[in-house]
Each structure stands twice: as C-alpha cells, then as structure tokens.
Amino acid sequence: MSSTPITWFEIGSDRPEEAEKFYAELFGWNFEEQGGPGASYRQTTAGGERGIGGAIRATGGQSPNYAIFYAEVADVAETCRRAEAAGGKVLVPVKTTPSGLTFAHLLDPSGNLLGVFTPPATA
Numbered sequence: 517m518s519s520t521p522i523t524w525f526e527i528g529s530d531r532p533e534e535a536e537k538f539y540a541e542l543f544g545w546n547f548e549e550q551g552g553p554g555a556s557y558r559q560t561t562a563g564g565e566r567g568i569g570g571a572i573r574a575t576g577g578q579s580p581n582y583a584i585f586y587a588e589v590a591d592v593a594e595t596c597r598r599a600e601a602a603g604g605k606v607l608v609p610v611k612t613t614p615s616g617l618t619f620a621h622l623l624d625p626s627g628n629l630l631g632v633f634t635p636p637a638t639a
Contacts, residue, residue, distance in 0.1 A: 524586040524633065525570035532556050532574040539572075547572065584621065586631035592618045595632045599624075 529535040536558055539545045551557035556574035575581065589595045596606045599622045607629065608621035616636030623629060 520587045520589060522585050523568050523588045524631075525568060526582075526584050526586070526631070527570070527572045528575045528579060528582040528584075529572055530575050530577045530581060532558060532572045535572045582629060584629050584631050586619070586633050589632045589634060592620050592632055592634050596620050596622065599632075 527535055536547050545560045547558035547560045550559045557571050559571045561569050592610050603625040605623045606620060607623050610620045612618045617633060619631055619633035621631050
C-alpha cells in the first residue's frame with residue numbers, strides 16, 4: 517500500500533486575527549489573505565519545502581472552531597466509500613469548487629475530523 521501525503525491543513529476560527537498572530541509568533545508562519553469580502557481565508561506555506569500549506573478560515577461564529585488536516589487522494593468519492601467501509605463517516609459529502617478542487621470531510625471511528633481532496637486538473 518502506498519503512502520498518502522498530508523498536504524494541507526485548515527484552521528476555522530471565529531477570531532482569525534488572533535489565530536494568525538498565534539501561529540505567526542509560534543512558528544514564524546506568514547499569511548496572505550485570499551478570501552473575498554466577509555469570507556476571510558488566510559493562506560500560508562507553513563514552512564515552505566519542509567512543511568505543508570494551509571490556511572485560517574474565518575467562521576464568523578457560524579460554526580464551531582476547528583482544525584483539520586487534508587490528505588491528497590486520487591479519488592475523493594472512492595476514498596469516502598473506503599472510509600465508511602472502515603467504520604468512518606462522511607460528514608461533508610463530496611463537493612467540487614468552481615476552480616475544480618474536489619473535497620470531503622470525514623470522521624474516523626473515534627470521532628476525529630479529517631479531510632480528503634483532489635486538486636484541480638492541470639491544463
């Protein structure tokens with residue numbers, strides 16, 4: 517069986533400015549705003565070549581704060597089927613963004629949140 521890389525993380529926060537300051541001070545991460553009005557999404561390379569990329573998403577208090585890691589997979593739908601067969605649950609069903617990124621959120625059998633995604637196809 518091959519290794520599946522963890523290539524992205526996301527931190528959902530109702531106080532994204534505080535979260536950004538914390539991770540900048542703790543790890544030296546720099547963030548760049550990528551979201552639109554009312555939809556803050558601050559991306560970081562989180563260590564460049566040695567680390568994974570990620571972001572802080574503003575929740576606006578509309579959902580609980582969270583931290584999630586994403587594994588890059590070849591087929592999100594198939595991974596969701598395999599997760600359920602292994603005792604997990606699909607929390608957020610397969611979605612595809614306008615840019616072509618496909619993702620889903622899963623719960624492992626002990627209730628931990630994880631994400632899986634397939635990046636947009638390259639032209």
